[in-house]
Amino acid sequence: RAVLCISGGLPKPTNITFLSINMRNILQWSPPEGLQGAEVTYTVQYFIYGQKKWLNKSECRNINRTCCDLSVETSDYEHQYYAKVKAIWETNCSKWVETGRFYPFLETQIGPPGIALSTDEKSISIVLTAPEKWKRNPEDSSVSMQQIYSNLKYNVSIYNTKSNKTWSQCVTNHTLVLGWLEPDTLYCVHVLSLAPGPPRLAQPSEKQCVRTLKDQTSALK
Amino acid sequence: GLRRCLISMDIHHIEEAFQEIKKTIQAKDTFQNVTILSTSETLHSIKPLDVCCMTKNLLAFYVDKVFKDHRELNPQILRKISSIANSFLYMQKALQQCQEQMQCHCRDEATNATRIIHDNYDQLEVRSAAIKSLGELDVFLAWIDKNHQGTSA
Amino acid sequence: DGVTVLPAPQNLSVQSTNMKHLLTWSPVTVPGEIIYYFVEYQGEYESLYMSHIWIPSSWCSPTEGPECDITDDITATVPYKLRVRATLGSQTSAWSTLQHPFNRNSTTLTPPVMEVTKDGFHLVIKLEDLGPQFEFLVAYWRREPGAKEHVKVVRSRGIPVHLETMEPGAAYCVKVQTFVKAIRRHSPFSQAECVKVQGETLPL
Numbered sequence: 043r044a045v046l047c048i049s050g051g052l053p054k055p056t057n058i059t060f061l062s063i064n065m066r067n068i069l070q071w072s073p074p075e076g077l078q079g080a081e082v083t084y085t086v087q088y089f090i091y092g093q094k095k096w097l098n099k100s101e102c103r104n105i106n107r108t109c110c111d112l113s114v115e116t117s118d119y120e121h122q123y124y125a126k127v128k129a130i131w132e133t134n135c136s137k138w139v140e141t142g143r144f145y146p147f148l149e150t151q152i153g154p155p156g157i158a159l160s161t162d163e164k165s166i167s168i169v170l171t172a173p174e175k176w177k178r179n180p181e182d183s184s185v186s187m188q189q190i191y192s193n194l195k196y197n198v199s200i201y202n203t204k205s206n207k208t209w210s211q212c213v214t215n216h217t218l219v220l221g222w223l224e225p226d227t228l229y230c231v232h233v234l235s236l237a238p239g240p241p242r243l244a245q246p247s248e249k250q251c252v253r254t255l256k257d258q259t260s261a262l263k
Numbered sequence: 264g265l266r267r268c269l270i271s272m273d274i275h276h277i278e279e280a281f282q283e284i285k286k287t288i289q290a291k292d293t294f295q296n297v298t299i300l301s302t303s304e305t306l307h308s309i310k311p312l313d314v315c316c317m318t319k320n321l322l323a324f325y326v327d328k329v330f331k332d333h334r335e336l337n338p339q340i341l342r343k344i345s346s347i348a349n350s351f352l353y354m355q356k357a358l359q360q361c362q363e364q365m366q367c368h369c370r371d372e373a374t375n376a377t378r379i380i381h382d383n384y385d386q387l388e389v390r391s392a393a394i395k396s397l398g399e400l401d402v403f404l405a406w407i408d409k410n411h412q413g414t415s416a
Numbered sequence: 417d418g419v420t421v422l423p424a425p426q427n428l429s430v431q432s433t434n435m436k437h438l439l440t441w442s443p444v445t446v447p448g449e450i451i452y453y454f455v456e457y458q459g460e461y462e463s464l465y466m467s468h469i470w471i472p473s474s475w476c477s478p479t480e481g482p483e484c485d486i487t488d489d490i491t492a493t494v495p496y497k498l499r500v501r502a503t504l505g506s507q508t509s510a511w512s513t514l515q516h517p518f519n520r521n522s523t524t525l526t527p528p529v530m531e532v533t534k535d536g537f538h539l540v541i542k543l544e545d546l547g548p549q550f551e552f553l554v555a556y557w558r559r560e561p562g563a564k565e566h567v568k569v570v571r572s573r574g575i576p577v578h579l580e581t582m583e584p585g586a587a588y589c590v591k592v593q594t595f596v597k598a599i600r601r602h603s604p605f606s607q608a609e610c611v612k613v614q615g616e617t618l619p620l
Contacts, residue, residue: 092298120307122402124295143289143398148405197572207535209576222537222581238408240278240401273597275548276491331465338472342489345471349459349492 051134052077055084055108055127058139060116062150063245064187066176067116069102069125070109074136082131086110091122091143104130113176119146119190152187152235154247155196155216163225163255168218170196173235191237203228203251212236225257274404277350280343281400287340289398294391299383300399305376306406313376314410315358316369320377321403322355325396328384332393347400422446422509425453425482425500430514432523434546434603435596436487443482444502444509452478452503457486460494460517470499478503493599495519525594525603528552532590532609537582539611541590545574551595553602556580559587559610569595587612 053074061068073082086102089095102110116123126140156171172186172194188194198218201208204227211218223229230251234244300306300321309317330348335341358367384392425441432438444451455476462469476484481500490496495517502509528550531542543552552570556579557563570577582588589610594603 089295091295094296142286145401145405148401200578202535205535207533207540207576209535209538209540209578210572211578212570212572220538220581224536239405240275240282273549276598279548280491326461326465330461341471342474345459345462346491348461348465349494349496352459352461352464353493 047130047133047135049128049135050137052082052129052131052136054136054139055129056139058125058127058141060112060125060141060144060149062144062146064153064173064176065113065117065119065146065150065190066111067113067144067146067150068109069112069127069141071127071139073108074129077129077131080131081106082129084108084110084127084129086112086125086127087138088112088115088126089124091124096126114178116144116146117178119150147190148239149242151243151245152191152194152237153245154233154235157231157233157247157250159231159250159252161252161254163257164223165219165221166223166229166231166252166254168198168220168231168233170198170213170216170218170233172216187235187237193238195236197234197236199232199234201230203230223254225254228253274350274407277347278401278404278408280346280350281404284340284343285398285401287337288394292391292395292398294387294395297383297387297395298399299380299392299396300402305379306402308372309376309406309410310372311410312368313370313373315367316373317376318407318411319355319358319362319367320369320373321380322351322358324377324380324384325400325403326351326355329393329396332389333397334390344397421507422451422502422504424509424512425502426512428498428500428512428514430486430498430518432518432520434526434594435520435523435549435598436485437490437518437520437523438483439476439486439498439500439514440483441481441500441512446504449504450480453481453484453500454478454503455484455486455498455500456511457489457499458497459492460496461492463497490518490520493519493521521599521601523596523599525596525601527604527606528592528594530590530592530606530609532611533576534582534611534613537584537613538578539580539582539588539590540576541570541579541592542576543570543573543592546594548573549596549598551597552592553595554579554590554592555605556588556590558583559589582611582613584613 055071055074058071061070083104083106085104086099087096088099122143122145124141126138128138129136153173155173158169160167172188175185175187196213197210198213199208199210228251230249232249233247335344423444425444427442430437430439455473456470457473458470473484474488497517499511499513501511529544533540554568554570555565557565587610589608591605591608593605
């Protein structure tokens with residue numbers, strides 16, 4: 043049951059925004075200023091643009107933390123949403139503070155692909171696995187972000203630690219074999235996913251390095 | 264059969280122009296319970312064969328109605344809207360060639376979807392309708408991006 | 417409006433290269449005074465649908481001129497009218513309008529600057545960053561009779577891009593042209609540059 047409180051008795055939370063990566067949509071905010079030490083709690087509601095009313099998120103009623111996972115509620119990524127939060131302390135509460143319109147399809151960050159590297163003397167094989175869309179339960183079937191963004195591309199950067207040179211390749215398929223490399227050389231790779239549409243934040247992958255094997259012919263001499 | 268009219272759309276800079284005014288424009292739209300384009304039944308249900316006609320109709324909707332009905336005083340926003348409007352004018356010309364080659368056939372589905380959009384627009388006071396339609400440009404641009412992909416060089 | 421005393425700027429013209437557009441005019445001079453200029457533009461949309469309204473330029477309202485980078489104003493491939501007037505305190509000149517509307521599809525496209533290098537057996541190219549509207553068509557071939565020419569579209573800007581894995585002892589040549597989708601035009605090809613594996617870059 044909603045606890046009645048004096049609205050506007052507290053300053054509003056600040057910096058409310060959606061942090062969205064691979065359609066995992068987390069609402070986050072900063073505590074109201076000037077209430078350090080107070081046991082402030084928060085209540086969140088969300089709104090589907092074009093629908094009729096604000097909806098409660100029961101798991102985010104009177105919570106202490108300053109974030110709320112709204113991935114389930116915003117899982118239809120072709121719709122748009124608003125969310126709002128208010129702060130509550132004892133019998134006082136702030137006014138609501140609202141996000142701008144949130145459009146997951148255009149705003150979610152595309153995470154990096156999975157990278158598997160294997161090598162022999164003169165080549166490196168790079169196998170990419172498309173990033174996965176967030177799913178509610180681990181046992182749910184996986185949906186690749188490629189199924190949502192059919193022309194998802196990857197920018198693969200290769201750094202030759204011996205020559206100190208870097209070069210990149212833009213690929214759409216998931217396997218890339220770099221041949222004619224230098225034996226016994228450490229190469230580092232990182233990959234960025236590129237989706238169409240307006241510019242959006244992108245998370246580069248962790249840098250992974252692999253050393254090509256020693257040249258067996260010279261090893262036998 | 265009708266070859267789909269996919270025109271080479273460089274909408275990247277239009278998306279960027281809209282990104283710069285999106286927050287301001289959408290903040291002016293206070294009717295969150297109403298949408299013009301965003302009802303799933305309209306845009307997302309358009310079949311490939313109807314893409315050209317729907318694109319033509321929506322470009323006309325924005326060029327003939329939305330940009331005209333919107334009054335903008337802020338020069339920065341005015342410049343971005345002008346950029347988008349003139350780009351839509353150019354896209355209309357690009358579609359013109361398809362019309363001449365009879366590849367922009369309008370079936371009932373596209374005509375009905377267009378009428379829904381105009382009806383949604385007409386139910387609001389004209390300035391509110393214009394600001395809401397401007398705020399939904401990202402929906403239209405994402406739809407164009409998705410449906411006119413085949414031609415990027 | 418201030419009393420029109422100042423002469424209007426003359427000789428308006430636009431120089432446009434690689435989608436960078438510069439409006440220039442002859443300066444209005446009043447000894448010992450600084451003249452400020454206001455530039456405005458009107459796209460075809462404003463002419464056809466908005467009762468010919470004029471829009472203040474992004475960077476030159478005002479400017480000390482006598483030139484104005486209008487690249488951020490000319491953002492569609494339609495004709496744009498441009499006008500300039502001079503001001504000195506409350507005095508303003510009449511508007512001077514560019515004789516013919518400017519369309520960015522008339523821009524001069526020059527062959528891009530490229531840097532062809534190799535990393536071991538890997539042919540790598542680095543292209544100048546001309547902005548987001550530019551794509552690069554890179555043609556490369558193995559320098560031998562009857563060699564097939566390969567073409568790759570490169571959109572990465574200003575970073576080295578892998579072109580080909582070369583075979584030992586072979587020489588490979590590269591030339592590149594830009595493509596601007598917004599105006600559907602190409603630049604001429606650049607001079608070809610060749611690289612020999614384990615050798616130095618050879619001019620063609």
